[in-house]
Amino acid sequence: MKKRNWFFQAAGCAAVAFVFLLPLFRLALMSVTQTAGYGFGNYAELFREPRTLRAIGNTVAVALASTALSAVLGVLLAFLVAYLNIKRKRLLELLALAPFILPSYVVTISWTSLLEQNGGANRLLQLLHLPAVSLYSLGGIIFVLGLCNVPLVYLTTVDTLRKIPRELEWAARASGCGRWETLWRIDLVQARPAIAGGCVLAFLACIDNFAVPAFLGIPASIPVLSTYIYEKAIGFGPDSFSLAAALSVLLSVVAVSGSAAMSAFARKTKRSESIRPDFSARIVLGRGARRAVEWTGLAVFAVLDLVPLVTMTAASFQDLYGRRFSAANLTLRNYEFVFTSDGVIRAVGNSLFLALITCAACIVAGTAAAYGKSHGGGAHIRLLESCASLTYAIPGIVLALAMIFHWSMIPGIYGSLRILVVAYITRYLIVQIKGSSAAMLSVHPALEEAARVSGSGKARMWQRILIPLLFRQTISSSLLIFVSSLTEMTLSSILAAAGTKTIGLTIFDFQQSGDYNLAYAFSVVIVVLILCGYGLVQCVGGAGRKKGGAAQRSPGEAGSYRSETLKKMEETAS
Secondary structure (H helix, E strand, O other): OHHHHHHHHHHHHHHHHHHHHHHHHHHHHHHOEEOOEEOOHHHHHHHHOHHHHHHHHHHHHHHHHHHHHHHHHHHHHHHHHHHEOOOOHHHHHHHHHHHHHOOHHHHHHHHHHHOOOOOHHHHHHHHOOOOOOOOOOHHHHHHHHHHHOHHHHHHHHHHHHHHOOHHHHHHHHHOOOOHHHHHHHHHHHHHHHHHHHHHHHHHHHHHHOOHHHHHHHOOOOOOOHHHHHHHHHOOOOOOHHHHHHHHHHHHHHHHHHHHHHHHHHHHHHHHHOOOOOOOOOOEOOOHHHHHHHHHHHHHHHHHHHHHHHHHHHHHOOEOOOOOOOOHHHEOOHHHHHHHHOHHHHHHHHHHHHHHHHHHHHHHHHHHHHHHHHHOOOOHHHHHHHHHHHHHHHOOHHHHHHHHHHHHOOOOOOOOOHHHHHHHHHHHHHHHHHHHHHHHHOOOOHHHHHHHHHOOOOHHHHHHHHHHHHHHHHHHHHHHHHHHHHHOOOHHHHHHOOOOOOOHHHHHHHHHHOOOHHHHHHHHHHHHHHHHHHHHHHHHHHHHHHHHOOOOOOOHHHOOHHHHHHHHHHHHHHO
16 A cells, blocks of 8 residues: 555656656756757856846836835835725725736737827826826836736735734823824834735735736836747747847846745735734724725825726727727627637637636645645645645746647647646646635545545545535636636736637737737626626625625725735745
């Protein structure tokens, strides 16, 4: 029995290493592969190119500046929601979480529609004798990335603020500190690890993001490391893949170092996990001040998140791009093309197929791994979780390149949907493992023991006990994987072939070819699909709470689905 168990664990470790580790090893090997053998000549050649230094400088500048913007907006929003007695907190949270729900390329396109050269926003600035604003700049990339990552800082901070003991505040007030001094010296100090952790997550998201720099930076010839890797990978030079691999190793070192920092902050914030959050207001404003703060916050986030989407929707009905909005320029041709074009229909079908297959595979493999982990597991389970965490932590553009180096050696995979399926599962499996592991905590071992005593086999035990108990949390994690796979763009930008293009890549092609109105129309369709999916998540969660007789949620708990997702991301980093 022991020999059999050892054999299965060894076979499992070998399979995990082949799928998860070997692609990364081949990537590292390719980075030192030269015409005359092996060496670090590729790195030396890269650092001799001015564009490489420019890409590194732009990457650092964009990541730091956008993280600072995310931190300011995220911490301010967390303070408003956690501490003030304002109303409509649920609506404020939903507005703030919109960039977390939508793909970053949709957010980018919506802002480009708002700030078109001849658009309403820039015409208003001209009337006010102010310079026009163009998002196709370093500042535009920083601004959009900063908005996209506000929810990361907010979700890591708001829960910690609610868990800070009031006794600390009372002690500070009793010692003579004023309300704002207490906030500065007590609350912000206690929340510092969570804020720092959120900033690290935002920094890593900036490093990983390919869509925003691709949509805004490539047309303006502003390179960052992710788009520079893309340029090298699709180039036709003799050393293009080796140079792209060297760049990928550099980017991976930064990402893994950031994940290590995230792990340190996550361990500090775990100390407060057993503390019950306090949803009552700690700072009570007068009626006038409360209304002013409440409506200012709603207006700011409506302008940041809703107005661009409304502008994009209006632009999707325009016949000619760049003309002023008028009845004579309205048309349904853009939507007619989206719903009838063979290329668009094929892209939607590919994305739906990839999302369904990835979701199903992750549910089976992730839940099986979580079950094995909860029952002691083995070396293969521990290795799988570690390797899946690694492939989730490294940037998507790096993983895509590693997939090419590894799976192109096996006939029939590269150039087909199969390599995208493998890449998506490799990328998102850890999300399901973390979600199913959390769900396993709700299953008491006595239930399984009772099933065995009553004569039930493994299959019947899963059917009658485990699946009903694990269903809601498992489905929540899988729906996140489904939406992420459906709208994914980074992996497909390198791995997709002519007949395997996805939704994100099709929108990118529309934008790069100048068909902006088609990109707007397709993006509006995607927003509707995502909102329907998010509504389904809420319905599943609500049904699960009603079935279990759970208490009603506080209005301040809106967006907890994404908060749970963020916890999985933090666990992945650790």
